[in-house]
Every structure is written in structure tokens, then in C-alpha cells.
Amino acid sequence: MVTITEFQKIGVGLVGFGVFFILFGVLLYFDSVLLAFGNVLFLAGLAFIIGLKRTAHFFFQRHKLKGSTFFLGGVALVLMRWPIIGMAVESYGFILLFKSFFPMAFGFLGSLVNIPYLSSLTWSD
Template sequence: MVVITEFQKIGVGLMGFSLFFLIFGVLLYFDSVLLAFGNILFLTGLTFIIGIRRTAQFFFQRHKFRGSLFFLGGVSLVLCRWPIIGMLLESYGFVLLFRSFFPMALGFVVSAVNIPFLSAFSSSSSSMV
């Protein structure tokens, strides 16, 4: 069984708040303050979950340098109140950084269809009419 520390629990909470602020900032026509707050919470939550050393190793790997440059450059542009351009750069950097994670996440979503409770929602054979 995996032991989750208190710092990791705090990190998950920070990531949840960052997701809320990022979505709310986009819905309010790219409000730069909400987006900046969401970005800061995202980086802080990631640091709390995996640690300072592993966060630095993640962002500064040689093969992830371009993704890190775009992501951190987008964060800095959002902090400088250029939210639309910053979010575009940040999104591209996020895709470059986490592209090795996407197949695993897709496999998890596909396997979630086999869970009995969730398969009732995804099946199209039953009709409500």
C-alpha cells in the first residue's frame, strides 16, 4: 500500500485549487490575476507532491528542455499580464512536458469502462425512453 504524507495531501489540495482558479480565470475572459494565482498554486502543489529536487529534475531534463522553456515562459507571461499569449505558450509546453504521460492516462480511461458502476453510464445499449 502506498503511504501518502501530509505534504502530498496538501499538494493535492493545492493542485485542486489551481485547477479551479485556472478554469475560473479562463471563463472570466482570461483574467490575468486568477490565471497567475492558478499557475503559482500549480507549481507549488507539484513541488509539495513530488518534492523540490524531483520537481527541478523534472523540469530541467535535457529532453524536456523545450517543453519547460515554453511552460515556464508562459507562466512568466501570465505573471506579466499577457494572459492569452502566456496560456497558449503554457499549453504547448504542458503538452510537450507530459506527452509521455498521455498514453498511460488514456489506457486508464479505457480500462475504467470495465468498472461496473462506470460502465452503466458509458453503455449506449440501454435507453431511458
């Protein structure tokens, strides 16, 4: 069993609040303050979960440099109060950063159908 440290628990909370503020900022017509606060919380939570060194290593790998530039540039644009352009740039960077993760995530979601009792609850005729 994997043990979760207190810092990782705090990081999960920070990432959760960051995602909440980002979604709430988008719902309130791209409120730049909420989006900026959400971005800062998300990045801080990521650093708490995997550590500062691994976070820096993740963002600054040679093959992920383009995605990191777009993602962090979008965060900077949001912080400079250009929320719509910043979120568009940030979204493109997010897709570039995590494009290798998407097939695994979709495969996991597809395997949820094979769970006993869950498959009988969903898509039953």
C-alpha cells in the first residue's frame, strides 16, 4: 500500500481548490483574479504532491519544453490580466504537456465498465 504524506494531502487540497477557482473563474466570464488564484493554487499543489525537484524536472524536460512554455506563458498572461488569451494559451500547453497521459486515462475509464456491480448499474436496458 502506498503511504501518503501530510504534504501530499495538503497538495491534493491545493490542487482541488485550484481547479475549483479556475472553473469558477471561467463560469464568471473569465474573472482574472479567480483564474490567477486558481493557477497559483494548482501549481503550488502540484509542487506539494510530487515535490519541487520533480515538478521542475517535469516542466523542463527537453521534449516537454514547448508545452511548458505555453502553459506557464498562459499562467503569466492570466496574471497580467489577459484571462481569455491566457486560458487559451494555457489550455494548449496543458494538452501538449499531458498528451502522453490521455490514452492511459481513457483506457482506465474504459476499464471501469468491467468492474462487477458497476457494469450492471450503467448502460442497462
